[in-house]
Amino acid sequence: MEKRILGRTGYEVSVIGFGGIPIQNVDEKTAISLVEEAHKQGINFIDTARGYNESEKLLGKALEVVGRDKFYIATKSMQRTYEGVLEELKTSMENLKVDYIDLFQFHNVSKEPEFETIFSENGALKAIKEMKEKGIVREIGVTSHSVDMLDKLIDTDEFATIQFPYNAVEDQATKAFAKAKKKNIGVITMKPLAGGAIPLGEICLRYNLENENVTLAIPGMDSIEQIIENTSVGNNPRKLTDEEKAKLQDTIKDLGTNFCRRCGYCAPCSVGIDIPANFLMEGYYSRYDLKDWAMTRYNSMEKNAKDCIQCGDCEPRCPYDLPIIKMLEHVAETLV
Ligand code: SF4
């Protein structure tokens, strides 16, 4: 597996890391087999978060079997206060069954008030820096969905790594990545497959790694097949061919910018609609010739797009400012 140095951390990490969102949906036995396979295929970096439900716990069980020392473990917290973040760090370590965290990240810092609280005199950064002095946290990083905020976070010089979405339709952080690289800040790319919107796994990952400012990409994986496909990119590094580039361009042409990355930040819907699942089904219906399958799944949802009461609660929570209400209207009109 190709390895790169993760900025100021000095960690030599596999260019494909293990994104820990989807593992929350599997059982313990499967989680163990996934982590075993990841190790076998050369992955040495696992990224999870307090906010990924059972992800930390399942990874903790798997690490007991596969070995904590086989991986750099990264987790993150949405807490912004001194006490809040310490509480979450403790929970993360208990879940993961580890006595230190290789990379602790402030999760999705995208708005000004969050930045202010983290950096305030008794904010979360102070707490985590104290933990770093004690060796409980080895390195400190940050993740974001706002490119302006990312720029500001890089300028603070407080972080060894940044994590940001990056793929052929979300390349707005390209300049920020270059700036980070100059400052020797490691660059971790999330959503390398645009949250599943681009169905070209290998090509998408090669696209990520062609950017020399990117250290590693962390696709979410919950099957052995995905692990083998994704790690093949790092195990056989090469540039994209002209045909692959053309294929990627053809695929993204129809996608535009108004598409859901399935980050889930819009939840909870006030009437219980699984918002990203509805967009996903519309995608399968319209783009992948899976009409019957998509309709069956859509109709079996307890609540779907046609149940939206247009209360508007979800829209301010979407980091991509998607017109969710309008988009759901479109879903309801399409899947009939
Ligand atoms: S606008 Fe619709 S989808 Fe959004 S929270 Fe309200 S009911 Fe749910």
Ligand code: SF4
């Ligand atoms: S609608 Fe927005 S917040 Fe919700 S999952 Fe999609 S991209 Fe994320």
